[in-house]
Amino acid sequence: MSSTLKAPPSPVRRFALVMQVGGAVFFVFGIFPILRRGNTDSWPMCVMAALGIALGSWLLRIGEAGQFLGAAYDRITRGRLDEAEAILDTASTRNGQVLRAIANYRAKIALYRDDAKGAIQHASRAIGGPYAWLGRTEETSMELNARSIRAVAAAMCSEHAMVREDAQAVRMGPLASTEMLSRVTLAEVILLFRDGAYDEAAVLIDEKRKLLLDFATPRERAIVRAMQRAIAQREESPAANPLSSANPGKFEAIPGEARAAAERTVAKSFAQRWLRPLAFLVGIMGVYVGGQSAKPFRSFDLQLALLLLVIAIIVLGRMYRDRQSRQLTHATRAWVDGDLASSEASLRTMVKSPLALFAAQARLHLAQQAARCGQFEQAIDECDHGLSRSTDSATGRQILVPSLLGERATALAALGRHDEATATLQSIEKVNAAFHLMGSFQLGVRLLQAVRRGHLPLARELAMQRTHDLPLPITVETLADALVTTDDANPQSEEAARILHDLAIDRDLRRWLDRVWPDAESKLRAASLMKREGSP
Known part of the structure; x- marks a missing residue:
């Protein structure tokens, strides 16, 4: 692997390693009585240890793959498509969640190269089961994203049935993001435009203006505006495809202009957090050892109770997480529909969530809404509250914490607080150097x-x-x-x-x-x- 394709360590790496090491320690404690004395009462501890090792391994694979995918996305947005493809080749894995993400990125690359049929083929690989239980929510979201990309490609090929199928699936999907909804709406507009139904296309653009412009990418906004101009003049679409990647431009990294004091503050505030999972494992070990010393229950009963507790936490946590994801999607869709009051009410409810990451995500959306209205002071306040709930989370440091820092830096720059903005922006690299929106x-x-x-x-x-x-x-x-x-x-x-x-x-x-x-x-x-x- 070349040095240019080497991704920085994942923010979840240490957390995953602690889980693996802790699980191995528990496994030794559990397997020793079985091998030494033939006492099978310790099998619940072995099962619990195996769960910890498996979950740690899964997080490690997903985290490392996420770094490569973030680097690939960064290259795509900078117009360096060949580099993005090379990174995707390096990041290939048998994990279904990562394979769906790779298929999505390859579909985008094909679309940007005017290869609509190739985009359909790649996107189709991300559609359909089976789904892993741990990553089911993420895989479902990726499938909806693939359908939205395929809808645009299908519209370029005048595949009416495919556009209708994908648009309906995305709109019915409880996890469809505003970007996905914007993309399938764009596909429908393109289809009407290609069919010569200019009046219907103009009406749809007017009805969905906020969705098509606020929540689309710059390339997609340019397509909408090009069609608006052509419709207004009753001219045929230009020969050059607006999805073309011509003139990709260049982008230079931000120079280091922050003060040393600000750098030290950032380094201290966003240092790696690994003591919390270690303390959790030590706490469980302490409960086990203490229970054996006091002997209020048999050792087997205590281990079985701990195993059932861990399984219950995993299952119920996953169910609650899915519920929170749907509520967050509902709030963003209300924002798209212009019902800002309903959207804000839902988000204000979510900020009280016991799951810190969802509370922080709600704060991120509130910050984006405030910034969109020019209320930069409120946006900074929402970001600060979100960071206070998420900086200690290993998984949050992958995307959520960098997103909050980026929104905060943007609001600070808009207020003219330049040193603070630069220091906050540079801190993103300390949290996750492969952040895809850098x-x-x-x-x-x-x-x-x-x-x-x-x-x-x-x-x-x-x-x-x-x-x-x-x-x-x-x-x-x-x-x-x-x-x-x-x-x-x-x-x-x-x-x-x-x-x-x-x-x-x-x-x-x-x-x-x-x-x-x-x-x-x-x-x-x-x-x-x-x-x-x-x-x-």
Whole structure:
């Protein structure tokens, strides 16, 4: 394996190793009486130890595979598709959950290369059972994601039946994310557009505007806008496929500009946590040894009780986790439908969840909603509350903690608190160096910092570094578009008019842009009045 394909250690690695070592210790304690004295009363401890070893091994495999998948996603968003494919080849495994993720990424790569039939083939590999019990929720979500990708590819091939099948499955799926819903809606619009049903396509775009723009990727937003322009002019679609990966652009990593004191604080706050699982194992061992000393029960009874307790915790925890996942999906769908009050009420209920990770996820969604409205102070507060519930979690450090840090850094940059924003952003690498949204948050923070400092030439240069597939929120993308559009050397009147129209019908977007760049609207109006050649 080449050094370029070597992924950093997974945040769950130490936790998984502690579980494996602890399980091995328990197994020795359990197997010794059986081998030495033929006493089979210790078999519950052997079973419990085997569960710990198996779960630790599963977490270790999933965690390491997740690092490779995160690196592959990062390459895809930067337009480096060959590198992404090489990483996916390295990350191949027999684990069903990882195989579904790999199939999803390969389908995306094929779609970005204008290979719709290849995208259908790859996506189809992620659809259908069987599902592993431990990873059933994740595999179901990946299958829905594969269906959403396949729907777009099928629409490009005018496969009406497949589009209808996948769209229905995604909409009925309780774990379908807003991005998946946006993608199947886009597929339906593409199908109407290709069939020449322009009026129906325009109506669907208007009805689902928030879903198609707020929760889509920049590439998908560009497709929607291209169809809107073509429909308005009653022209046929352009010969060039808008899914093409031409002009992928480049992206540079953020420079180290944080102060030493901030770096030390970050390193201390987000150091690896491994004592908690070790303390848990020691606690169980203490209960066992203490129970044998006091002898309130037979050794077998105590071991069996502990085994049943562990199994009950695993089963009930999984059931409660699935319930919380469905509630989180319901809250996000209410947000898409414009029912912000219902969405916030559901999320406020979830922040009280005894499962820290779901409480932190609810905080993340509340932070995103606040930031979308330009309420950056509230977004920071929600992120801080979420981090307080999730920084000690090994699994949370894989995606959730970096996401909270990224949202916090973006809000800090929007407020002009540059040193704090940079330190928070750099702390993501200390938590998970293979975080898949690193490039998106890096560009967003640097762009906001340049605008807030008044360095518009640098901001425009950063805006030009975007790729088609870097998953930027519509707020940051609008800022980048506005910067490029209002360049005095090459003003773009039609694009400026489009942005002004978006601001007129989206008050939250307008409020956000006014807070980060107060001169934006006046510059856009000036650019919209200029001819394509740049003359008055």
